[in-house]
Each structure stands twice: as C-alpha cells, then as structure tokens.
Amino acid sequence: VRTYDAAGRLAQACGHRIALAALQPKVVASAGAAIRCLRGLGREQDAQLIARALPDDATRATAEKLATVAPIGARATGDLVVAAHWDAGADLDLTIVTPDGSRVSWMGGRTDAVVTDATSAEREQLAIKAIKRGNYLVEIGRGKSSTAVARGAVRGTLDVTLLGQRRTMQFELTGARAVVGHLGVTLQEQMVDENGTPVYRNYGEPGWDQGRPRPRPRPTRRTPQID
Secondary structure, eight states: OHHHHHHTOHHHHHHHHHHHHHHOTTOHHHHHHHHHHHHHTTOHHHHHHHHHTSSSHHHHHHHHHHHTSOOOOOOOOSSEEEEEEEOTTOOEEEEEEOTTSOEEBTTBSOTTEEEEOTTOSSEEEEEESOOOSEEEEEEEEEOTTOOSGGGSOEEEEEEEEETTEEEEEEEEEOSSEEEEEEEEEEEEEEEEOTTSOBOOTTTTSTTTTTTSOOOEEEEEEEEEEEO
C-alpha cells in the first residue's frame, strides 16, 4: 500500500485497502482507511458498501470517524537518509543498493524504508531506519514518465546523512542510470569490561588491572564513510 501511495497510484493503493478491510473484518481501522480512500476517488457507493458490511452501528460509526482522519505522512528519518534535488522537469528515482545486493527504492526492498516526494519532478528522499556494516551504493535513474525533453543531462545535488555524518555532493546524469554515491559502514573494536562498559583510563599501564577482570575487545561503534 505504501509503495502505491508513494508512486501516486491511488487507485491501486485503494484496492489493497479494500482487500485488507475484507480480510480483517474485525479491524475497524482497515475499514476506515478503505472508506477514506474510496471517497477520495469519488466512489461513495463503494464506500457505503464497506460501511454496510460492518457488523453493527457502533462499529460503523467508529469506521466513519476514522475515515475523516487523514493519515500522517511518513518522515524520511533513520540511520541513512538520502535527499536528492535536481533540475525541475525530470522524473528521477533514488535507489540504495545494500551490501547483500538488495535494491531499496519507492518500489520497496526493505520494510523499514521510507520514500517521500516520489512523484516530484525536482526532488526525492529515501531513508532506511537501521543499517548494518558493509558497503552501500546510491543510484539515481530516470523514471518511466521522463519526457523526451527531460532525457538530456540532468544536474542536481545529493545530501547524504549516514549515522549522523552529513555530506553534500553534486551529480550529473547523462544516461538512464548512474551510481552517484559510495557509502561504507565499519565496526570499530573497543575495550570493554565484563559489564560492557568501555575502558579508557590507564589501560595497559602497570597495575591497571589489579582486582579487575581483563577487558576484551568488542565491536561497539559504527563508523560511516561517504564518497
């Protein structure tokens, strides 16, 4: 559903909400979401069918109330956030390739990924909530709706925030798709005691470990790299 919403394909998103309402007859929120999207498409009679299928008046009243509440838009936040801005008029799509080869974009790829402005002709944001160690690629490519006018060189800016570290890069897209960023996450080892507390002071000096268990290295810190 979120994928279709992000792509602006409201009819398909509504179809999925209708199916969810049918599969989850006891979940009033599903019925409310289906009623809301049907009315948004001007399909009042179909919305009434969903409402009449509910078991009682109290449930219908709750669903009607939920149908009036607009869904809260997703925010692009997380360990990795990529924001692209480019010359207006071009339909471009962001993709993040993860260390295992998965492709994350508005079409899916990760359950914790969020995309905003997927239908915009001048910007898009793609975020992954939690990332692991490894190398990541940032790709930008032309969408299917790119016009002949927009098939020339497209120039833009890429703002990448990785584990709190931010970097801005320029890009120029001349073909259908290009890698515009290389990201890396490494784990640094840190000496910790038996409770997992980092050991900083006097480590290695004579007598530093008297009466204390010897600390051990543990990978505890993720270090970002943006190229």
